[in-house]
Structure formats: structure tokens, C-alpha cells
Amino acid sequence: xxxxxxxxxxxxxxxxxxxxxxxxxxxxxxxxxxxxxxxxxxxxxxxxxxxxxxxxxxxxxxxxxxxxxxxxxxxxxxxxxxxxxxxxxxxxxxxxxxxxxxxxxxxxxxxxxxxxxxxxxxxxxxxxxxxxxxxxxxxxxxxxxxxxxxxxxxxxxxxxxxxxxxxxxxxxxxxxxxxxxxxxxxxxxxxxxxxxxxxxxxxxxxxxxxxxxxxxxxxxxxxxxxxxxxxxxxxxxxxxxxxxxxxxxxxxxxxxxxxxxxxxxxxxxxxxxxxxxxxxxxxxxxxxxxxxxxxxxxxxxxxxxxxxxxxxxxxxxxxxxxxxxxxxxxxxxxxxxxxxxxxxxxxxxxxxxxxxxxxxxxxxxxxxxxxxxxxxxxxxxxxxxxxxxxxxxxxxxxx
Numbered sequence: 156x157x158x159x160x161x162x163x164x165x166x167x168x169x170x171x172x173x174x175x176x177x178x179x180x181x182x183x184x185x186x187x188x189x190x191x192x193x194x195x196x197x198x199x200x201x202x203x204x205x206x207x208x209x210x211x212x213x214x215x216x217x218x219x220x221x222x223x224x225x226x227x228x229x230x231x232x233x234x235x236x237x238x239x240x241x242x243x244x245x246x247x248x249x250x251x252x253x254x255x256x257x258x259x260x261x262x263x264x265x266x267x268x269x270x271x272x273x274x275x276x277x278x279x280x281x282x283x284x285x286x287x288x289x290x291x292x293x294x295x296x297x298x299x300x301x302x303x304x305x306x307x308x309x310x311x312x313x314x315x316x317x318x319x320x321x322x323x324x325x326x327x328x329x330x331x332x333x334x335x336x337x338x339x340x341x342x343x344x345x346x347x348x349x350x351x352x353x354x355x356x357x358x359x360x361x362x363x364x365x366x367x368x369x370x371x372x373x374x375x376x377x378x379x380x381x382x383x384x385x386x387x388x389x390x391x392x393x394x395x396x397x398x399x400x401x402x403x404x405x406x407x408x409x410x411x412x413x414x415x416x417x418x419x420x421x422x423x424x425x426x427x428x429x430x431x432x433x434x435x436x437x438x439x440x441x442x443x444x445x446x447x448x449x450x451x452x453x454x455x456x457x458x459x460x461x462x463x464x465x466x467x468x469x470x471x472x473x474x475x476x477x478x479x480x481x482x483x484x485x486x487x488x489x490x491x492x493x494x495x496x497x498x499x500x501x502x503x504x505x506x507x508x509x510x511x512x513x514x515x516x517x518x519x520x521x522x523x524x525x526x527x528x529x530x531x532x533x534x535x536x537x538x539x540x541x542x543x544x545x546x547x548x549x550x551x552x553x554x
Contacts, residue, residue, distance in 0.1 A: 160444060163436035169429065173459050178466050182247075189244045193251040196225060201255035206515040208377040212370060214258065215377070216296070216338055219266075223293030227252075227263050229271035235287035237271075242476035246418035246469055253422035257525035258378030260419040265334045266290060268411035269299035273343050273354060276407065277398035282356060286341060297341040298359075300330040300383055301405045307332075308538050310345070310352075311402060315385060317346040317355060322392050324355060330383040332532070336366035337381050343396075344385070345405050354396035354404050363388040374528040410483055413533045414476060417489035418469045421462065423526055424497035427519040428458045431504035434511070445507070454503050461496040468492060484546045491539040498526045 161169060171179075179187070200218060208215060222228055226238035227248055233239045240248075253260035271290050274282055289295040306312040315328025326346055336342060342357045342364070357364065363386040368379060396404065432455060435446035445451050472489045475481040501523035505512040513520055530536060545551050 158447070160446070161436060163433040166429065166433075169432060173428070173432075173462070175459060176463050176467070178463065178470065181470060182243075186241075186243055186247060189240070190247040190251060193225065193227070193248045194254075196221070197251050197255040197259075201252075201259060205256045205377060205518075206521070208258075209256070209521050210376070210515055212372070212376045214262070214338070214379045218259070219262075219293035219296060221293070222263060223291060227267070228293055229267040229275065229287065229291050230263075232267070232271060232275045232287070232291075235275070235283055236291035237275075237287065241473075242414065242481075243470065243473040245415065246473045249415040249419040250422040250425070250469075253419035254426040255422075256377050256521070257419065257423055257529055258375050260415065260422070261334060261375065261378055261529075264412045264415045264419075265299055266297060268415055269408045270297035270341070270343050272411050273299065273396065273399070273404065273408045274356070277354060277396040277404055278356075279393075279397050281393070282396070286356070290341075295341060296335055296339045297343060298333050298336040298339040298381075299405075299408065300333045300336065300342050300344040300357075301409075302330060302332050304329055304331045304382075308535060310405060313345065313347060313352070315344070315346040317348045317353065319349075320389070324390050324392065324394060326355065326357065326385045326388045326390065328385050330385070332369070333366070333381050333383050335379055335381075336383050337368050337379055339366075342383065344383075351401050352404070354399040355390055355394045356396065357385075357388060357390055357394060361388050361390070374524045376524075406483075409533055410486055413486045413490045414472070414481075416529060416533060417472055417486065417493050420490075420494045420497040420526065420529060421465050421469060423522040423529075424458070424462055424465070424493075424500040427497075427501040427504035427522045428455070428462060430518050431455065431458070431507040434508050434517070438509075451507060454507060458500045458503060461500060465493045465496055484542060487534065487539040487542040490534065491536055491543070494526060494530050495536065498523060498530060501526060 229237040230240045230245045249260050274286055290297055301310055303313050317324045317326045339359050342359055344355045344357045365384040366381045368381050435451050436444055438445050468489055472485055501519045504519040508517050511517055541552050
């Protein structure tokens, strides 16, 4: 057989070869245009700087207006300056953003799916008009405060409480692992009330609201996670999200965020694979490129098999979401499978890079570290496993 080594600098040819099943052809021309636009943004604005941002724990908040101009904030929402895009379009955008870094995709998810999604779905007309246009443009950043130190996988155990005081509400409690709170102007806070769990729009500048950045971290370093302390924060009656009652409110927002993860994890995995492939084509040992060795080829092949399976899974879930038939159980399957396989791909890609794989100039070690957080938030592996287990058996193993 004649060797015809692929050019490691021809990324389009490498991607075409990696699309063994021809999944790209399943996308429409408009969907590919959306993907390519976000990919170009990542290549120009994120990729050249992300190693430094990760190293210095810097979140590039200055990119928020640019993400707004691209229509990525509240991307699938209608009206109020939002793009009204399809679920598949959003998924492709999430994939390309996370190919840059999980922290940037997480920002778009917290802002668009969690915070904006809650206001769009459960807010009053006045609340939507006040906040959504400025959030869609990136002018206003918001956070979503659900998780607590003692209530992570079991949000029904939350202790944050909102009590009525005349015409106002007074919120007291602590939230933890809340993305963006230290830079946000608005917090969507979920709290127990005498009427069950309710959602509130809380400006972060109010007396009694304190956000402390959680650091140092070994993961998601180009992102911001915080602990929030609510010490008798007083808001007007108009701060209540009128359409949200019980845990259905936050859970519906979490399903939107989980959907984005199904796609986003593939971006981190694909970027890790491509870094390993290019290195293997360039790096020579024992007189030949290491891409020509059987063990290296097996690693690359195993990565592509999982990438292709994951892409088909994400696309099937996306088409179902656009058709209105997607179920939470299907989202759990996608999140569990794609994140789990993405971590393995990032770790295996690091081995191909050898010693250089621990340098931040190479992305797999960063993606592997970030994906440990992605694996944990919006439902751990264990939670999604039990969701699927209950679906299969009809028996709940949560308690």
C-alpha cells in the first residue's frame, strides 16, 4: 500500500475524513451557515486567547455584546430581540463554542437557556420587556440561582426562603455554584415560600445581596462560579415570576441547558481529537509519524467512532426538540452519554500528545478538566442514570 499522509494543516480535509458517516450532509445549508459563523467567531476571538484566559482564570465578559450580535443569547427564544432559531441551530452553535472552551458555552447557556428562558417562559409582559432585549444584546448579564450548599442534586431540599412582608418579598438563604453572579446585574433566584417554590428577579445591587467568587479552581477557569448570600434581600411584588410554581419552573430551564450540553460536549471532544490527530501527523518517532503506528491509529479510530455516534445522537435529539416530541428522559440519555464519552476522548487525546499534552497551548488537558465540571452540573452522571433507570423499570431509586 502507498502512504499518502494527510496534511495536518488542512483542517477542512481532516474534518471531512473524520465525518465517516457523512453526518454533515444531514444538515441544511442554513444550519451549516450557522455553524460556520460561530466557528469563525471562535477561531478569531476565542482560540488565540483561551490558554491565557484559562491560566489566569479570566472570564472574557467583554465578548458578551459580540455574542449578542451573533444572536447567540436566548438564541431559540422568539421576540424581544432574540433570534428565534431552531434547536439544531442552537446545538451547532453550542458545539462550536465549546470547541473553544466549555466556559464560553456555559455563559451562553446560563444567560440564554437558564435566565432568559425562565423570564421568557414564566415572566410577566412587563418583566420580559424590561429585561429580555438587554439580555439578548449582552448589555445585561444575568445568573440563575438554584443550587445550594446542601441542595445540589435534590433541589427540593433548598432552604432559601422568601417571605411576604406587606407588599414586598424578603429573601434569605445561600446559593452555591452559581455562574456569573459576581458580574451579573440580575439574578433569577428560586426560593421556598408558603406557596411552594417560586422564582424571583433580583437585581444584584440590592442591599443584602453578596456574591463571592469560588476560587481557585482546576476546571472551568475561564468562567465565573460563585456563592451567593441573600441576607434579607427585599424585592417588590413585581419581582415574582408569575408563571412559575413549584420545581417545574427551574426543571424546565435545566432541561434547556442540558440540551445544549448534549451538543457542547461534542465540541470539546472534537477539538481534543483534532489536536491529537494533527500532532500525530507531525510528530515523528522511530523514523515515521506516530500517526502511522497501530496503537495510535486505534486511539484515533475509537475517538472518531464515539464522535460520530455522539453527533447522530445530538442531531436526533435536536430534530425531536424542533418537532416538539423531545422528552426529559431523552435529554438525560444524551447528556449522560455524550459528556461521558467526551471526557474519555479528551483524556485519550492527551496521551497522543505525550509530555506536550500537559501544556495549555494544547487543548485536550483543558477540555478534560472542564468536562469534569460539565459532567457534574445540570445533573450528575448518577442522576441521569437513575432517570433512565426509572424510565426502564418504572421504579424510582432516588430515595
